[in-house]
Amino acid sequence: MSMITISIKISLPKEELWKEIADLESHTIWMTDAETINITSDKNQGVGTTFDCKTKIGPFHLTDRMEITDWEENLIMGVAHNGVITGRGHFTLKSIGDSETLFSWEETLRFPWWMGGPVGALFARPVLKKIWRRNLKRLKNILEK
Numbered sequence: 001m002s003m004i005t006i007s008i009k010i011s012l013p014k015e016e017l018w019k020e021i022a023d024l025e026s027h028t029i030w031m032t033d034a035e036t037i038n039i040t041s042d043k044n045q046g047v048g049t050t051f052d053c054k055t056k057i058g059p060f061h062l063t064d065r066m067e068i069t070d071w072e073e074n075l076i077m078g079v080a081h082n083g084v085i086t087g088r089g090h091f092t093l094k095s096i097g098d099s100e101t102l103f104s105w106e107e108t109l110r111f112p113w114w115m116g117g118p119v120g121a122l123f124a125r126p127v128l129k130k131i132w133r134r135n136l137k138r139l140k141n142i143l144e145k
Contacts, residue, residue, distance in 0.1 A: 002111075002121035004129050007104040008136040011144050014093040014101040018074045020143060021091060024051060030139040033057050033131050046071045057131065086110045103139075105132055 010017055020026070022045055028034045034053050041050040049068040055061070062084050070078030070090065077091045087109035094102040107128070111120040 002118075002125045002128075003106070003108045004125060004132065005104065005106045006129060006133050006136060007102055008133075008140055009096060010101050010103055010140050011099060012101055013099055014074050014095050017093055017101045017103065017143070020139075021077065022073075024049070024068075027053075030142055031135045032138065033135070040065075057127065081109065084112060084115070103136060105136065107132075 024044060025037045025039065028037055033055050035056050036054045037051050038054075039049065039051045041048065043049050045068075047068055047070065049071075051066055053064040053066060055064050064081055064085065065083040066079045066081055068077065069080050069088070070076050075093055079089045081087045081089065087107060089105070089107040092104045092106075094104070096102055109121060109124075109128075111117055111124065116123065
């Protein structure tokens, strides 16, 4: 199991930032490792929403089957990873004054035995952390134009 936590300050009130991240399919714009997101449930927001995210990291391709487990507008969005790699993740938003938000991203992931299990997770951790840090910087740059 591997836990990764990153955060970034974005110069937007959390309500405006939430509007951007609440559109799940738009995450492919700022997540370089997410090639496509296809909603697989009748709804596209809130607890119970399910989707498949085609992910590519270097030579590795997989479909991450995900379900929204937490959804508190302007505060937290949680997901369960139910594909090849399993685990849980959360985006949390915290106001810093009136016009800035701390966006935190936390993931706890389990890799299957054929991907090295805990050892594979250990080696993947710095790679994923680097990619996700770059993703948050990309989101920041897009939103702060």
